[in-house]
Amino acid sequence: xxxxxxxxxxxxxxxxxxxxxxxxxxxxxxxxxxxxxxxxxxxxxxxxxxxxxxxxxxxxxxxxxxxxxxxxxxxxxxxxxxxxxxxxxxxxxxxxxxxxxxxxxxxxxxxxxxxxxxxxxxxxxxxxxxxxxxxxxxxxxxxxxxxxxxxxxxxxxxxxxxxxxxxxxxxxxxxxxxxxxxxxxxxxxxxxxxxxxxxxxxxxxxxxxxxxxxxxxxxxxxxxxxxxx
Numbered sequence: 001x002x003x004x005x006x007x008x009x010x011x012x013x014x015x016x017x018x019x020x021x022x023x024x025x026x027x028x029x030x031x032x033x034x035x036x037x038x039x040x041x042x043x044x045x046x047x048x049x050x051x052x053x054x055x056x057x058x059x060x061x062x063x064x065x066x067x068x069x070x071x072x073x074x075x076x077x078x079x080x081x082x083x084x085x086x087x088x089x090x091x092x093x094x095x096x097x098x099x100x101x102x103x104x105x106x107x108x109x110x111x112x113x114x115x116x117x118x119x120x121x122x123x124x125x126x127x128x129x130x131x132x133x134x135x136x137x138x139x140x141x142x143x144x145x146x147x148x149x150x151x152x153x154x155x156x157x158x159x160x161x162x163x164x165x166x167x168x169x170x171x172x173x174x175x176x177x178x179x180x181x182x183x184x185x186x187x188x189x190x191x192x193x194x195x196x197x198x199x200x201x202x203x204x205x206x207x208x209x210x211x212x213x214x215x216x217x218x219x220x221x222x223x224x225x226x227x228x229x
Contacts (some may be wrong), residue, residue, distance in 0.1 A: 017061075017062070017066070020069050021057070021058060021061045021062070021069065023069075024057075024061065024069035024070075024074065025054060025057055025058075027071075028071060028074040031071075031074055031075065031078055032053055032054065032057070032074075032078070035053055035078045035083060036050070036053060038080075039080070039083065039084070042084060043087070046084075046087065046088070046091065047091070048087055048090075048091060052087055052090060052091075053078070053083070053087075055090050055094070056077070056083070056086045056087055056089075056090050057074075057077060059086075059090065059093070060077060060086060105143070108145075109132070109135065109136075109148060110128070110132055112145055112148055112149050112152070113128060113131055113132050113135060113148070113149075113152050114128050115149070116149055116152045116153055116156065117131065117156065127156075131152055131155055131156065134155055134161060135148060135151065135152065135155075138163055138164055139151060139164065139188055139197075139199070141188075141189075141190045141191050141192055142188045146184075147184075147185060147188055149185075150184045150185025151185045151188070151199055153185060154185050154186070154199055154201065157201070158201040158202055160202060162199070162200060162201055162202050164188070164197035164198065164199055164200075165197065165198050165199075165200050165206070166195070166197065166198070167196055167197075167198055167206070167208075167213065168206060168207065168208040168213070169208075170208060171196075171208055171213065175208065175212050175213045176196055176213070178212050178213070179198075179212065179213040179215075183215060185199065186198055186199050186200075186215070187199075198213075200215065201217075203217060204216065204217055
């Protein structure tokens with residue numbers, strides 16, 4: 001079915017259908033909560049997260065021909081047979097939307113990476129692919145455009161693989177914020193685990209001092225003094 005579009009309306013004008021759907025779901029909150037409880041086991045088996053019923057209701061309430069937003073239509077939508085059918089459909093839609101979003105992001109990320117590789121670099125396409133692989137492997141949760149480009153600059157400057165490192169013990173958020181301002185691209189937050197990481201070049205280390213986080217380079221090798229025989 002075609003879903004009614006809500007685009008093209010002024011931002012300061014509330015769409016009456018949207019307001020009606022919000023009221024419809026709100027007025028039948030007890031029925032929705034009960035459906036979540038009754039179908040909890042099946043939803044878990046299907047891999048449907050909490051809130052799937054609300055997504056289904058929002059979708060079917062915008063499909064044409066528009067349904068009457070009444071308690072009877074709510075109960076019909078929440079009927080076990082109808083509900084499970086619509087949940088499966090919603091999961092399929094959500095998967096397609098997610099895959100599309102991932103593909104679009106991958107294209108954008110590749111363009112950002114390529115923009116940081118000079119055009120006169122030998123075997124430029126291979127370099128772009130190598131750096132892209134590093135970004136996708138080492139910092140997959142980094143999504144901010146500027147942060148990715150700064151990290152790419154560091155990776156290219158290092159000229160070989162280097163990996164994210166954990167901050168030293170007793171590091172506080174203010175230390176990370178200060179380091180991020182002083183050295184863009186060095187700090188990133190991994191949403192999946194909630195951990196903060198530092199990006200260091202080969203041979204570099206980071207220390208927590210009275211002045212905050214300090215990045216130090218490799219200790220230069222001093223040649224041994226010549227001995228007169």
